[in-house]
Amino acid sequence: MTPAHAAFLDDLRRAMPASRIFTDPLSTLAYGTDASCYRLQPQIVARVDSETEVGDLLRLARRHRVAVTFRAAGTSLSGQAVSDSVLALLGDGFNRGEVLDGGARIRLGPGMIGAHANAMLAPYGRKLGPDPASIDTAKIGGIAANNSSGMCCGTRDNSYHTMQAIRLMLVDGTVLDSADPASVAAFRHSHAGLLGALAQLSGELAGDVELAARVRRKYRLKNTTGYGINALLDFADPLEMLTHLLIGSEGTLGFIAEITFHAVVEHPHKASALVCFDDLRHCCRAVSALGEARARHGVSAVELIDSRSLRAVQGKPELPDFLRRPVGPNSACLLIELRAGGAAQLDEHVEAISGLLAGFEPQLSSGFSRDAGVCAGYWALRKGLFPAVGAARRTGTTVVIEDVAFPVPRLADGVAGLTALFDRHGYDEALLFGHALDGNLHFVFAPGFDSPAEVARYAAFMQDVSDLVAGEYDGSLKAEHGTGRNVAPFVRQEWGDAAWNIMRRIKALFDPDGLLNPDVIITDNDRLHLENLKLMPAADDIVDRCTECGFCESACPSHGLTLSPRQRIAVWRRIRQLERDGGGEAELAALQSGYRYRAIATCAATGMCATRCPVGVDTGQLMQRLRGPSRHPGLARFAARHMASMTAAVRTGLRLAHLAGGRGTIPLIPVALPRAAAPLPAPGGDGEPVVLLVSCVNRALADGDDGQSSAFHTVNLLRRAGFAPVYPPGHDGLCCGQPFASANAAEALAVSGRALNAALLRASDDGRHPVYLDNGPCAARVLQAQRDGLLDARLQLGEAAGFLAERVLPRLTIRRRRPELALHIPCSVTAIGAAGHLRRLAASCCERLTVPDIACCGFAGVKGFTAPELNAHSLRRLAPALPAACRHGVSMSRSCQIGLSEHGGIAYRGIEALLDACSGEESESSAYRWLLD
Incomplete structure (x- = not known):
């Protein structure tokens, strides 16, 4: 660390909590990783939670002359969100939003994910104009700072054109809120010189008739190369010029603290x-x-x-x-x-x-x-075109996605020209596709940066692309991905000296000391795009396909607490590289010492990352492998053979905990600790037989304070719908195997699998009758076991949500509905493709359904007890997301319901309990009394 950074760090620790300041090698490597093809490791990482902290950060940066880069989600592709100085990550304090004017506008903090903003607008039939492919992960700050667009928004509905107001902070700490007349008036007075200089630049540009016409023509295309100097022509008021220059400025002119968009019709x-x-x-x-x-x-x-x-x-x-x-x-x-x-x-x-x-x-x-x-x-x-390259590329190569724009009448020539460049430079894997209405083409290829020859090949290719797009066709070298490090050396070639000099003067006006994201957009380094190229060394066959795009992060419960999937992979790649190459003993020791807790122990290993990953990487599988085999295989074998006794012991423990008043008073025992379940109800009845496999968690834990198990409600529903439920023989001793799979206890897993297979075959008459699988995680495990060939293919396995939605709900009469209901869709239900079924079931039982966007609650089996901080972190936004009038929640995982009830402030029940309560006769009041509370 340089002396200036050390002094900066000392002052920073007095200005904000030390728990959100990171300098250790693991944190700086992990948090420094973004989706681009560049690797820079910051000296200091700070997670800022408020505008005040941003102001303190900038004040100290000016005092100590250290550079600062702001990052939202880190899904940007061109190297605009990496730093070897100070990296400022947006914390939860910037994750806020408010719908205005009946959905016509929306005010957003820069830390809100774009898809979450769209979810807020959906009830009004509206959405954001920008629609980047990364919208499920990308945050508003990055969307605005890169002027992101997408497949549908074109040039009309991007951030530049749909912004209604902005709140920003300049490098000198001054805040401008363009929606606040008092703020605007104060700024006009305090920064009259800056506004006057912008007005002068506007006059100069307008006076150059040929250049002004070219600027207007080029911005009829998608264009994010350089600064948006069309703002100097589009507006007469220099304050409007200033606010619109911030759009697409990639954090080089100031910090976007809040932005209000006009919403567009969906x-x-x-x-x-x-x-x-x-x-x-x-x-x-x-x-x-x-x-x-x-x-x-x-x-x-x-x-x-x-x-x-x-x-x-x-x-x-x-x-x-x-x-x-x-x-x-x-x-x-x-x-x-x-x-x-x-x-x-x-x-x-x-x-x-x-x-x-x-x-x-x-x-x-x-x-x-x-x-x-x-x-x-x-x-x-x-x-699927991106995965076609990303998944099939040679290990060690890096995926690069570039986007250019040609005038639409020259689009065919542009496609032919780019294809010829792929052939000339030997990028045989390259694919080309794009948003044709805007002449916007993306090309994906996989260069290797592990040798000087490969870097030279990449350099020659990029120069030829620039000559083709900017030189021959006067197109855009960057249409919608932002300039970044990859195209900063070519901005001058695209725009020419006159426009380039205007851009340089803009940077100097806003950031005279060059402290904000230096070298991004404006650089004098012609080789910037060839420096600090990211190597992708082999780490493990499970994760070598990872491109570090970051799409996984919004689904990961540990992201922001310890590490995200891409951060786990980035650090593991470095560990494996150091182990192979030798040297760097101190760095290796530092990475290894923190990795077990921050990567392995706090990974929920639910597979949700794979559902968001373009190339299907399940980082949890690697963490599971790194845990190693079970340390207690004998105990696991005993448990597999004596599951009935183990379940009985859990019920006894629950009764003792409640008698002792342990809920919320004994460490690791949550306030929402369930009661012990009553004995399973008698099966049987008239109708079509269905095998009811009650998971061990539902055999042990009651679903509600009445002590009844989930099976009580399931049997009621099945009989009401004309089925005759039967239990498999020895059902008290059966287990799906998930506890043993999580513990890497292979022998115990095999024992439980054989017992389960035999019992289900016998009960179903060799697969003639369907099998009802309750509890989402257990159902997912059983279905996977069948796909793996561990359970007989003849078994007709039906997870609860699908079975209830398709075969039970049509035969029920819904007699009562909740006015408000919250639904949590467990990650296991998403993974098995049953989320739509669960949503349909919940919606049938209420007037208004709220589904907070929590991909995984982080309870993850027993982790809710052994690592409760994971569950708490994942559900930190649950209670604020629930409507004030909402008093009931529903899910399809008994363990998830514990954490949801603990952190949501309302009781979560199983979907079977909800349906039973809503469809029961008045005479069955005990089944639905809880619903009327």
């Missing part, structure tokens, strides 16, 4: 089609025609997929049958989406666009489908 009626052409030029002429019909006929998205991409997905199961044929080198496909406010209007759009396309003689067309499942399959094909 049309409810949609249709999609795949249309393929043998000739690229016919395809691109169709794009031009679609662009002209865009507003008139509801064309919201047109994605171009080139021949390389079509060949890359030929073997994919989601590929429609009509595309399962060889494609020619000049073929291309368009994925088109139409939207409308009503069904009749959508019919008109479909008829008009189908007729338009027919005039361009496509070779194949799926026709427009309104079926949500079919359309999702088409878009899955498009989204």
Whole structure:
């Protein structure tokens, strides 16, 4: 650490809590990792939670002359969110939002995830204009700072054009709130010089008629190369110029503390089609025609997929049958989406666009489908193009995604030119696709940076791309991903000296000492894009496909507490590299000493990261492997063979804990500790037999203070729906095997699996009768065991949510509904694809359903007891997300319900209890009395 940084650190520790300041090698490596192809390790990482802390940080940066980089989610791709100085991460204090004017506007903190903002707007039929592919993880600060767009927003609905107001902080600590007249008046007085200088720049640019015309022309394309100097022409008020220059400035001009967007309409009626052409030029002429019909006929998205991409997905199961044929080198496909406010209007759009396309003689067309499942399959094909490169790349290479824009009339030439560059430089794996309506093309390739020759190849390729896009076509080297380090050396080439000098003067006006994210956007280093390139050394076959994109982080319960999946992988890669290469003993020891708790012990290992990962990496599998085999295999074998006794012991322990008043007073015993379950109800009845496998957790823990188990409600429901539930033989001693799998107790897992298989086969008459699997995590484990061949394929296994939604709910009469209900969808339910079923069941029992966006609660089996901080951290936003009138919650995992009740402030029950209460007769009041409380 430099002396200046050491002095800065001393002062910083007096200004904010030391618990949110990190300097150890593990933290700086992990938190310094972003989605780009660059690796810079900050000297200091600070997680800032308030505007006051940001002001303190900037004050100390000025005092000690140290550079600061702000980061939101770290999903940016071009190196604009990494630093070797001070990295400031946005904490929970910036995660806030408020819907205004009945959904017409939304005020957001920079730490809110874009998809969460859209969830707030959804009830009003609105959404954010920007729609980047990373919106499920990307945060508002990064979306605005990069002027992100996406597949549908074009240039009209990006952050620049939909921003209504902004609150920002300049490097000198001054705050400007453009929605507050008093703040605006004070700023006009205090920063008259800055505003005057912007007005002068505006006059100079407008006076250069040729350059002004070029600026206007270039911003009719998507363009995020350099600063948005169109603001100098679009506005007469220099304060408006200033606020709009912050959009797309990548943290180099100031800090965005809050932003208010105009929301755009989310049309409810949609249709999609795949249309393929043998000739690229016919395809691109169709794009031009679609662009002209865009507003008139509801064309919201047109994605171009080139021949390389079509060949890359030929073997994919989601590929429609009509595309399962060889494609020619000049073929291309368009994925088109139409939207409308009503069904009749959508019919008109479909008829008009189908007729338009027919005039361009496509070779194949799926026709427009309104079926949500079919359309999702088409878009899955498009989204699968990145994994086609990311998953198949050679270990050790890095995935690079670049995005350029050509004038739409020159789009076919641009595609051909880029394809020729791939061939010239030997990037045979490269794919090309993009947002064709805007002339915006993405290309994905996998360079290696582990040798000078590979770096030289990359350098030559990037120079040729710049010459082609900026030189030959006057297009955009960066259309929507931000300039970053990767294109900063080429800004001058794209814009020319006059525009470049205006941008340099803008940077100097806002940040005269160059303290904000130096070298990003404006740099004098022509080789910046070739320095600090990220190496991806082999670490483990489970995670070597990871591209460090960060999409996993929003689903990870330990993110922000210890490490996220990509941070676990980044550190493990470094550990393995140090172990192989030798040297760096002190660094290796530091990484290893913190890794067991921060990476392994606090990983929920639920697999939720894999559901968000573009290449399907399940980091939990690696953490499970690193835990090593069970330290008590004999005890595990005993438990597997004596599960009935173990369950009885748990019930006894629960009774003793309640008698002792232990809830909330004994360490590791939560306030929401369940009561011991009553004996299972007698099975049987008239109707179709169904095997009821009651998980050990539901045999042991009551679902509510009445002492009844989940099985009590399940039996009621099954009988009410005309089924005759039966228990498998020896059901008290059966287990799904999850406890043994979590403990890496292979022998015990095998013992429990054999017993379960035999019992289910016998009870189901060798698979003739269906099997009902309660408790989401246990159901997921049993289904996985069958896929792994550990359970007989003849067994008709039905997880609870799907069985109830498809076979029970249609036979029930819902007699009473809650006005408000909260639903938690366990990660296991998401993983097995049953989230929609669970949502449907809950919605049938209430007037208004709230589903807080908590991908995984972090209870994770027994971790809610052994590492309660994980559960608490994951659910820290649960209570504020619940409506004030909401008094009941529902889920489908008994262990999750403990933590949800503990941290949500309301009692969470199982879905069977809810359905039983809502469908029971008045005479069965004991089943639904809790619902009326």
